[in-house]
Amino acid sequence: MPRTAAKWALVAILVPFLLVGCASLDKARQIFEAAGQVCRIVDGVRQCVQN
Incomplete structure (x- = not known):
C-alpha cells in the first residue's frame, strides 16, 4: 500500500x-x-571542514 x-x-x-505549462517548467528547471x-x-564546505 505505501507504494501506491x-x-x-x-x-x-x-x-x-x-x-500550468512550459513556462513554469522552465522556472522549475532553474x-x-x-x-x-x-x-x-x-558538499564542498563539508569536504573542507572534514579536511
Whole structure:
C-alpha cells in the first residue's frame, strides 16, 4: 500500500506542473539547477571542514 501512496503523491506533484505549462517548467528547471548548485557548495564546505 505505501507504494501506491507514493505514486499518488508523485502524480499530485507532477499534475500541477503539467497544467500550468512550459513556462513554469522552465522556472522549475532553474530552481532545480539552483538547488543543485547549493548542494554542490554544501558538499564542498563539508569536504573542507572534514579536511
